[in-house]
Amino acid sequence: MNILPTPQQLRYLLALADHGHFGRAAAACAVTQSTLSAGIIALERQLDAALLERSQAKRPIFTPLGLEVLARARVALASLAAVTETVAAARDPLTGPLRLGVIPTIGPFLLPRLMPALRHAFPRLKLWLREDQTEHLVAALESGRLDVLLLALPCACGQAASLPVATDPFLAALPEGHRLAALDSVPVAALAAEPLLLLEDGHCLREHALDACGLPKSMGTVGEGFAATSLHTLVQMVAGGLGVTLLPRLAVAGGVLAGSGVVVRPLRPASGSAPPGRTLALAWRDRSPRAPEFRSLAPAIAAAIGGG
Amino acid sequence: MNILPTPQQLRYLLALADHGHFGRAAAACAVTQSTLSAGIIALERQLDAALLERSQAKRPIFTPLGLEVLARARVALASLAAVTETVAAARDPLTGPLRLGVIPTIGPFLLPRLMPALRHAFPRLKLWLREDQTEHLVAALESGRLDVLLLALPCACGQAASLPVATDPFLAALPEGHRLAALDSVPVAALAAEPLLLLEDGHCLREHALDACGLPKSMGTVGEGFAATSLHTLVQMVAGGLGVTLLPRLAVAGGVLAGSGVVVRPLRPASGSAPPGRTLALAWRDRSPRAPEFRSLAPAIAAAIGGG
DNA sequence: CTGTTTCCATCGAAGGTTTCGATGAACATC
DNA sequence: GATGTTCATCGAAACCTTCGATGGAAACAG
Known part of the structure; x- marks a missing residue:
């Protein structure tokens, strides 16, 4: 029950959704393609669900479940950022x-x-x-x-x-x-x-x-x-x-x-x-x-x- | 701007709020007291803000800002869990x-x-x-x-x-x-x-x-x-x-x-x-x-x- | 049909981070 | 002032992430 995705994994997923391309998404995250690829595979393994349909030729396609996870991931990262923002806003x-x-x-x-x-x-x-x-x-x-x-x-x-x-x-x-x-x-x-x-x-x-x-x-x-x-x-x-x-x-x-x-x-x-x-x-x-x-x-x- | 708290740190913070005691909170997280203590200190350093008033004698007291962060932390962890839940609910x-x-x-x-x-x-x-x-x-x-x-x-x-x-x-x-x-x-x-x-x-x-x-x-x-x-x-x-x-x-x-x-x-x-x-x-x-x-x-x- | 290019997955090694157990310092109680 | 409790600090070990290199699949061009 209590194995959460890491924020890293979610960031990788978002970047992939934004760029539709492992290599470019990795560049956007300032990591190598292999890292991003492995991160997303690890996420899929942890969730035990296919989030993507991959193909060498075309841009990867999100499964319906993948799209749902994507939406949740955005929310999760935003609420994580909100913790930091709360402090920044209070100080300054x-x-x-x-x-x-x-x-x-x-x-x-x-x-x-x-x-x-x-x-x-x-x-x-x-x-x-x-x-x-x-x-x-x-x-x-x-x-x-x-x-x-x-x-x-x-x-x-x-x-x-x-x-x-x-x-x-x-x-x-x-x-x-x-x-x-x-x-x-x-x-x-x-x-x-x-x-x-x-x-x-x-x-x-x-x-x-x-x-x-x-x-x-x-x-x-x-x-x-x-x-x-x-x-x-x-x-x-x-x-x-x-x-x-x-x-x-x-x-x-x-x-x-x-x-x-x-x-x-x-x-x-x-x-x-x-x-x-x-x-x-x-x-x-x-x-x-x-x-x-x-x-x-x-x-x-x-x-x-x-x-x- | 983009340094987020780790979920771990937030879990430690929640546990501390729930138990009001570093040792017991650490036990609840299944880590040692030193780990939890260090985790919370790291969080405070990252956010550059005092979340707690500590004292050897009494239970630690959350600062007003600490309480706000606490509330945000609950939300953040919940929305992280929601990612996992989405998948679990879809499968089963x-x-x-x-x-x-x-x-x-x-x-x-x-x-x-x-x-x-x-x-x-x-x-x-x-x-x-x-x-x-x-x-x-x-x-x-x-x-x-x-x-x-x-x-x-x-x-x-x-x-x-x-x-x-x-x-x-x-x-x-x-x-x-x-x-x-x-x-x-x-x-x-x-x-x-x-x-x-x-x-x-x-x-x-x-x-x-x-x-x-x-x-x-x-x-x-x-x-x-x-x-x-x-x-x-x-x-x-x-x-x-x-x-x-x-x-x-x-x-x-x-x-x-x-x-x-x-x-x-x-x-x-x-x-x-x-x-x-x-x-x-x-x-x-x-x-x-x-x-x-x-x-x-x-x-x-x-x-x-x-x-x- | 074959060579080339693009793309993503896999692997071992290096580096960094987290955790632990032990120790130290502050405080309260008796 | 002795004792017990509580939290912070520290070095070592375990762990995890990342990297660069490599491999295999698919498209494409000639």
Whole structure:
């Protein structure tokens, strides 16, 4: 019962899965091919199970059981690393590498302000960035490829712990001279009656905007081919008179309008409703040893947003 | 960055935490005291952190950081063991030790039938039993002291995965000669108007019964001191004329009435409501490597309940 | 068909790590 | 202050991992 695989063996297995080649996997582990080969054979013997189908010619193929073991091995090595991380994080909070994922409707507008602030506040933090849509970020977070996310709630962020850092109200974005632009604030209902342009599917802002307007999720954009791929292109489409849209205040403060001629107006919510907007939040694996660090990142980010 | 603790070191640490004594911990690990001592010192040196306060006289004390490391170490060793378990479970489903937790309102009535059935269906399964209230079982499940639970839904079973195995309707239990006993079936409302006896707090059946009667959770029993500690004592109290109660059909089939003179009648739900009852379910850690095994346990249990 | 190349498994030897038993030092108890 | 308990330290022995070399199988080219 109590013969555990050695971490070495699991590392060899992971490397083999990543490289699909004994020789290259061995090189990646900085051992010789014979060592890696023997290590994996020993693992298979200990477990008394075939994890691989080998062949001289083709890349080795993992058996179904091998794939399961592989997944467990990743978890096991990660939780072993978590022991070390716990100590490192306790001794030296907010230093070392930190992999931050951020959604495209936040990143370009906040990072130019946030990064210098973080560099100043935590000079020993090495921040790696990845910009992607919520769904991909959450997957990367859960599989350990990212440490923290900066995204917009509400979202399906699974088992992650999250902490709101700011609210980000939506503004009505209108072409110059649009009749609604004459108003001080635009009622939500009036905006919803206009041709509404949106980001393409997969951007959480699309759903948040539809929700803010009280429209169903399935609603398409005007002309299916014209869903925008970024807020910048969306603004250009509004400037071109194709329709109107909602923009997060953060993006406007971040300069998304950039001389496009598009004007923004505050939204007036339907009476009794909350002002339409989204909540920016930090998220992390709730079992991460660095959770306390991440929590203490929130004020710095809130300051960067507020100070815009 | 990439120097991980060895599983050995973590085992030594766990043993020390369990025994509070280097010598005894070493014995438990089947190594000498010097080996264990050196192992833990090496771990502290590698992590570059004090995990223990040592003293010749008193048992060693874990530092706060030491306690955190300890918790991580347990997780790490468990996930290492999960690799092995994955293989063992795939090769030999439903063999070996299985630690089953069961709530007191199921156990005494189902196990006498269930155990022989399981022994017959899975002769190589070594079933360890623990009877306790839902809350304690769930805690034991999550900390790895139990593998599977047999409990009643709805309940707060946290992150556990669960699978319903049977519905267990409630029956009205009345003293012999009670006027409601003259009816073929007792309306819920009529029962709720009687003095209602319940199990003491902590038993999920208490809340399920109150819920079935449409009564608030805070409702006390008739005479605070008289909350019953088991279904058997509850039946005796009903027999003694102190009031009426609800019994799960499973318990009645399991012989809880046992010549007490108490009679049971089906409950007639308020029109439009579902028949009052509870759902019996299996639950397990959703990441357990043995999850497929546990799932395949459900039919056997359902059969044991149905065949009552 | 044959020589060449690529790939993975096997083997003995070298090197490193872990473990043991003995010993030493600190502390409490009597 | 004598004694017993507890944990750290040390050198030697056992153990395990790794290496480089070698072998055999499969694809490929000529």
